[in-house]
Amino acid sequence: MDRISLNTLGQHLQHLRTARGWSLSYLASEAGIAKSNLSRLEQGNGNPTLDTLWRLAVQLEVPFGTLVAPVTAPLDEEGVQVQLLDQGRDTPPVDAYWMRCAPWTERRAEAHTPGARENITVISGHLVVGPVDNMQIVSTGQSTSFAADQAHCYRTEESWATLLMTIVYSGGEEPHP
Amino acid sequence: MDRISLNTLGQHLQHLRTARGWSLSYLASEAGIAKSNLSRLEQGNGNPTLDTLWRLAVQLEVPFGTLVAPVTAPLDEEGVQVQLLDQGRDTPPVDAYWMRCAPWTERRAEAHTPGARENITVISGHLVVGPVDNMQIVSTGQSTSFAADQAHCYRTEESWATLLMTIVYSGGEEPHP
């Protein structure tokens, strides 16, 4: 938990509150917390408990994660943004990601667990993706699927690319043994 | 914040931890919190700070809200939750959705614009989906694709189903003319 996250939480809280035309005192009172508490949070200091967050989320009628969720995906490593969307823990386990790549970038990924497969659907732009010895071009709206239990790679050309990716771990094996 | 929420948080934490085959001591140490703290949380007592929740979410590689999410998320009247994830406005335009369906529910959808296709990837559970005269079963981790310029349908059986869906509008036609 760093200062940046706390700042975004504060800004987010204040935005949600003022968007409703509510005063700080009013929100604090309705949520059942001290206004000094809320004041500190909006300033980006403090480290609220789950109880406090919960009361605020209920009062603002906002899904819980929204209070803390960064405005945009924060991770930018070499022009690639990745955000975990959801995880399925049935058999097989499935991880779902949203991913955005800048033009002319390449992201290499190590092999996942044996039998794992990846599924790609391109939302905008196009990219070249797959096992390093068998990469394919995937255009806007298209999907592809490949074995991910070997080194693989995502590469963009002249345009940005946005895509959904799922990793399917075979036969109920755990992704993080 | 009531006792029930704390219990579900505890159960959720414990499930995520054991699913990875991690010991309580290990997770606490990796996340940088005292194991007494984690122990208390898993028992459904305590009221963690955002810092503590954050460290656990990062270590478990779980989206933040997931830790706290209620067992039964709010559903619309038909037992189906839909959330727009992203929109691509290249050619062709693409809409990306996350979708969750309760057991034994059926959602009918009208035809989209001519040439539109839908792409489904199942994250957990399984469902029967496609044009009403040609529906297919799709299991966890699998994908399918079908013409969406005719009436189509999503149907679950005995289990919940979570999926990613993309709608691809053909030839640059706008989804909402």
Added chain:
DNA sequence: ATGGAACGTTCGTTATAAGGAACGCTCGTA
């Protein structure tokens, strides 16, 4: 002008979440 009410902030106090050192327990292993 002047009182009152509401606003957001600051500060000392109190409640409590997090930390850390025990404990009893179950395993393998010598």
Added chain:
DNA sequence: TACGAGCGTTCCTTATAACGAACGTTCCAT
């Protein structure tokens, strides 16, 4: 059998989040 390593739990202590009563503002209504 005895030992050590690791497990999860239970205390007690310490750090700190939440509270509540101030405070200085602003802005109306008197």
